[in-house]
Amino acid sequence: MNIGLDMMGGDFSPLEAVKGIQLYLREAGPATLWLIGDEGQIGPLLQEHRIPAASVRVVHADQIIDMNEHPTRALKEKPQSSIAIGFHLLASGKMDAFISAGNTGAMLVGALYSLKPIEGIHRPTISTVIPKENGGTGVLLDVGLNADCKPENLNQFAILGSLYASCILGIEEPRVGLLNIGEEEGKGNILAQAAYPLLAANPHIRFIGNIEGRDLLLDKADVMVCEGFTGNIILKLAESLFDISLRHRIESEYFDRFDFEYYGGTPLLGVTKPVIIGHGISRERSFLNMLRLAQKMLETDLLGKMRESFLS
């Protein structure tokens, strides 16, 4: 199992990435890690943190794509950047997964250009985990990649989210809810009205009907589907709740779970290889969790299961 990691992406790289790698190896993570970035910076850090040379392969990258660069332009102008090299190694089959906490746009553009969507999938998607009040975890998608959607897109997100929930979150027969503004069929905006019958007729999922904003944090649906506009607003609002709970010194085990660093990163679902996009503010725990997530996606053959679902 070969997992690639962009060592230059994120505000605290490469140091925090190296610390995450150390944690991963300490818990005997089985993957060989391909570390892509500036050898001059990475080498000494690996030594300092006593990373065994046998567990990693350093791939030198001359260039870095900054957080604020224009994604398409940056990828074109910087073929020697860690992100561009990462996707090259991923697409050519040398690596099995690729992780970066760098420029999100460049990661998305790189993935969509260098990898294909899984056959039958119209629109790859990004998701977030949602901490449920009862201690469980749900998944919400799309959270921003697809600002405008067609009904069939939501229907496909439901399949991708269900497989993610069962393989990664360990939820058996995950319940799928359509995020909507009203409980009964026929309620909602034009998109939700049209998506409902598709979801209800979808044999790959366990559709439980509409869920409302008040149900997002409750134990009602495990997989919650919506277009990326609403999903992104919810994600960023949820992230801000954690910041607020810190600033107001609200001591709550529940709101502690809104620390999205805990969940590592966001996988891009629907492309042929695992691609995980981390927060710019990722620290060691995030890098560790992204490595774990990539490993789990490979071990459970999540992508093979997605391929199968869309074949039939």
Next chain:
Amino acid sequence: MNIGLDMMGGDFSPLEAVKGIQLYLREAGPATLWLIGDEGQIGPLLQEHRIPAASVRVVHADQIIDMNEHPTRALKEKPQSSIAIGFHLLASGKMDAFISAGNTGAMLVGALYSLKPIEGIHRPTISTVIPKENGGTGVLLDVGLNADCKPENLNQFAILGSLYASCILGIEEPRVGLLNIGEEEGKGNILAQAAYPLLAANPHIRFIGNIEGRDLLLDKADVMVCEGFTGNIILKLAESLFDISLRHRIESEYFDRFDFEYYGGTPLLGVTKPVIIGHGISRERSFLNMLRLAQKMLETDLLGKMRESFLS
């Protein structure tokens, strides 16, 4: 000033409505209150709570529209219901405002059928106040009346919300933000992309650009505009935060402000008379606050200002 109150609407009516009236009169609220409902139930409660007969006028209503009835059908089949009579008295000019914590759909349908939109307004809207982390208050609209919107609708909501923020919340030159998924112009879904230039060119408002989900609770924009789908999801998510903070015994002055009972009810903005729709779970404090809100809408001539804005 004649303010009408549906005495039969809400889970705890008419008792909690009477208690709210008592609080309103105790603070010397100047309005004459028209109390619409079952005289047999209301009369004894008014006596018991020593409501002076000179401050109120009881209007008997034979019928009640239940919380779960189909709005249009119920209004048609129950012309003697408190909601139907309320709108009749409002439209005929006997009352200046109408409040109910009853069937929300019936209140909306009743208002839209019996009152006209203010000239020039395409789509009346409902809003919610949003407690800001810094202690301030913002207004978010639309929160569910208009699930699908055109760019010009958002532009009109911005004007209505700005006038509401200045007249009712006392915010001078309120900052208007377009809720979106990205900061720069050109980001977002098709609707937001098209709404941005309209808002930027609107001389009636102080547009500050896009705001994101993370900015909703921060002191960034006072008036936050979006279509009713996203707005409703946010509203119900925010309401659920208060319930969660209670259940988890989270002691926080900030989350206490997510008790939407505190704000009373939601005004329907864009029609020719003040109409306020309360939560089904309204108790005395909600009724008090809805009476105060109706009074303030009349005192500040909010609707006159809306009319003026849309004339020019």
